[in-house]
Amino acid sequence: MHDKPLSRVTGRLRRRLRNEAHDPPGDPGPDAFGLDQYLANRFEDGALAPEDEARLAEEVATLLPRRWSLSPRAEERLSQVNDRLGGYRQVLEWLDGHPGLPRLTARLLVLTENLDHFGENTAVVDAVRAQRGRSPLPAALRDVLPPATDEETLPDIAQRLEGLLGDRRPEDATRLALATTEWLGGVARGAAPDSPEVTEMSELMSHLHTDIDRAAPTA
Incomplete structure (x- = not known):
């Protein structure tokens, strides 16, 4: 990814209002989303195997666009990843290192x-x-x-x-x-x-x- 667009990413997340029009029929809601606790803990400790880190990146990529409407448990686990990497910009750079949905x-x-x-x-x-x-x-x-x-x-x-x-x-x-x-x-x-x-x-x-x-x- 080019460096210049990343220069606009800061640690200050712009708050978005929940838009009901974006919730598809039958969507289980944000409480159904979360990160695997084991993966989040091991990642926070710096002890996650590469294949498991790729799986965690997929989970973060699914979760991050809905960060405005997460359950407290999901927010806590996402914070573990954010804190381990050093901030929102670093999370995006980390995701960009994993091909597919994360990138x-x-x-x-x-x-x-x-x-x-x-x-x-x-x-x-x-x-x-x-x-x-x-x-x-x-x-x-x-x-x-x-x-x-x-x-x-x-x-x-x-x-x-x-x-x-x-x-x-x-x-x-x-x-x-x-x-x-x-x-x-x-x-x-x-x-x-x-x-x-x-x-x-x-x-x-x-x-x-x-x-x-x-x-x-x-x-």
Whole structure:
């Protein structure tokens, strides 16, 4: 994974509201999710075998997108992994070292961090609004974004991505992520030349597009 998108990941987790629309019928709810206590304990002690660490990474990748609605026991076990690695960014870097769902989840969550960050930037929001006025949205985003563009537009995409991952729909999350990064990667082309924030955002989105495409599930 490129280092630049990771620079936007901090230890401060942005709180998301639970979105009932993301809970599929029959979903057992967050209490059914958790990490294997034995694996979490052994990992915390630094004594986990590589094959078991890969299994733990799969469990963390399943759990992390739903970190806002976990049972206290699940939160405690996730904290064991977080504390052992040194923070949220380190957890994502660790997941990225395990191919499959862990790597894909890490790269998608790095994207959500960047969407949250740039959604707070006025220059970026203005450039995205202008882009929408110049050309139609990609098909994958037409049913995702409301007509108006404001500071919630990019965080709304981030929340949708986390919801898809939490619903265990990585293929759908990947399609949305690739459409988003391709679209935002081109925003700088129509922006004012003195917009360094917009240029930076588009460059990072291009990096993330490549990262996510390489981690995408294959048919």
